[in-house]
Amino acid sequence: MCCSRQSPQPGDRRCSEEGPESSVFSDMANVKPESEKQSNGAEGPDGGWGWVLVGALFVTSSLVFGLMRSLGIFFVEFVLYFDESAQAISWISSIGLAALQFFSPLAAALCNAYDARIVVMTGGFLAGLGLVLASQATCLVHLYLTMGVLSGLGxxxxxxxxxxxxxxxxxxxxxxxxxxxxxxxxxxxxAFNPLFQLLVEMYAWRGALLILGGLSFNIVPCGALIRPQKQFKSTEKVSSKSRFSCSAVLRQVSSYLQLQLLFERPYLTYSLAIALLNIGYFVPYFHLVAQSRQAGFSEYEAAFVMSAAGATDIFGRIVSGWFSDLGHFRLIHLLSLWTTLAGVFIILLPVSSLYGSYAALMLISLLYGFCSGALTSVSFAVVPMIVGVDRMMEALALLQLIESGAGLLGTPLSGLLKDITGNYIVSFMVAGSFPILSTLTMATLPHYFSCADPPPPKRGSHEDKDEGLQSELEQFNSLPADTSQGDS
Incomplete structure (x- = not known):
């Protein structure tokens, strides 16, 4: 179930992991001050090095999703150069988005097993390498493997x-x-849409992709800003005797990925809602430029439509984050509002340009950009309220994995509908219906219609079961040895 906004923090965990000599009352005494420190933000949260990490995520997000959104400029160039259908070209972006989401659990496992700093720096190198190699592609399969799989992995x-x-x-x-x-x-x-259009005109699409690959390598120093000693959660310890057994490996993987989340109804419901949103969310960013050019607007007019949507996207994210933290409304309700409005405006995008009105198309694009930006930060902030902060990274990773199928479906479905109908009207209408369906799915969450946040989820239930099971296994494995010693 959804939990209140004052979720327990990871710092509370070490209070429950003291030695067996500590009494229950001393544990309770230790937990309370630590949670108060975390909620007041006195020892790190809401300040300090966290703002440096915000700057690193600022740059990283622009070089991941900002770049991905602007690939619509290359869509038209790929169609002309490779002489393929819109559906075939759409698979490039869909594979990249699906790979990003599919490999997120791998990133979470590697961060728990090793270090988030090294993982992010490696990903930045692979993202840039994929775009550099894509600049030398001679067929669509090369683009699928480079821009899609390799950059998506990064x-x-x-x-x-x-x-x-x-x-x-x-x-x-x-x-x-x-x-x-x-x-x-x-x-x-x-900024990227007109910039990419200029790069394509000056250096063709190969030179433009080569430059984008060089830009993507800037993710590497952003990852270096992560402090290596910081751990997200303490994973389950495995004894040296059973470390290499099959059951121990499976338990370790389950501990890294928190696979028990897949059996929790609130988390599955929310994941399904976000997956439905994901089907239609990226369609305008990949097909709006082509749709605008089909409506009779020039190349730069079409590129500026996406730029205008990007401008209001900025205000949407900041305003939504500021307003959400005021606490006047529950985050799940705000997310439902922004998601519904985004779906409506996706449907209206091609309708607004039916009569050649550039002003109407621009207005709807501005409104869509605001709503699409407003829902993003809220959708991530809801996750720790459902699963708790201690399982946040694993929950985000599994959520991205569930979304990967939806990301793989969205833009090719839109391209297929365009190939069948000859225009993008049906494509955008179908795409806009998925965010609306996402809102209806979120309405089935427990306590959705309550005006106040429900109590936080009970922590440690799964961990206690795992620890109890582990102790039973250890006792069972020690029986033969104990018996043999008694006989001797």
Whole structure:
């Protein structure tokens, strides 16, 4: 179930992990002051190095989702150069988005096993390498493997650890911090679309992709800003005797990924809602430029439509983060509002240009950009309220994995409908219906219609079961040895 906004913080965990000599009353005494420190933000959260990480996520987001949103400029060039259908070209962006989300659990596991700093820096290198290699592509398969799989793998290793690092560094101002960091997506969308169009005209699409690969390598120093000693959660310890057994490996993987989340109804319901949103969310960013040019507008007019949407996207993220942290409304209700409005404006995008009115198309694009930006930071901030802060990174990673199928479906479905109908009207109408369906799915969450946040989820229930099971297994494994010693 959804929990209140004052969720327990990761710092509370070490109070429950003291030695067996500590009494229950001393544990309770230790937990309370620590939680008060975390909620007041006196020892790190809501300040300090967290703002440096916000800046790193600001740059990283622009070079991941900001760049991904602006790939619509290359869509038209790829169609002309490779002489393929819109559906076939759409698979490039869909594979990249799906790979980003599919490899997010791998990023979470690597961060728990090793270090988030190394994982993010490696991901930044792979993201840039994929775009550099894509500049030498001679067929669509090469673009699928480079821009899609390789760069998508890099983006997946970067995005979730960076977001989880920032979210773990803030308590009261978490949504605002995410809004400020994600505002770079709108800013880069505003700047990248005309910039990419200029690069394509000056250096063709190969030279433009080569330059974008060089820009993506800037993710590497952003990852270096993560403090290596910071851990998200303490994973389960495995004894040296059973470390290499099959059951121990499976338990370790389950501990890294928190797979028990997949059996919790609130988390699955929310994941389904976000997956439905994801099907239609990216369609305008990949097809609005082509749709605007089909409506009779020039190349730069079409590119400026996306730039205008990116501009209001910036304000949407910041305003939404600021307003959400005021606490006047529940985050899940605000997310439902922004999601519904985004779906409505997606439907209206092609309708607004039916009569050649550039002003109407621009107005709807501005409104869509604001709503699409407003819902982003809120959608991430809801996750720790459902699962708790201690399982936040694993929950984000599994959520990205569930979304990967939706991301793989969205833009090719839109391209297929365009190939069948000859225009983008049906494509955008179908795409806009998915965010609305997402809102209806969120309405089935427990306590959704309550005006106040429900109590936080009970912590440690799964961990207690795992620890009890582990102790039983250890006792069972020790029986033969004990018996043999008694016989001798």
């Amino acid at each position: 983006w997946g290793l970067v995005f979730t650890p960076m977001v989880a690092t920032v979210m773990a560094s803030f308590t009261r101002h978490r949504t605002l911090a995410l809004g400020l960091a994600f505002s770079s997506i709108g800013l880069s969308s505003f």
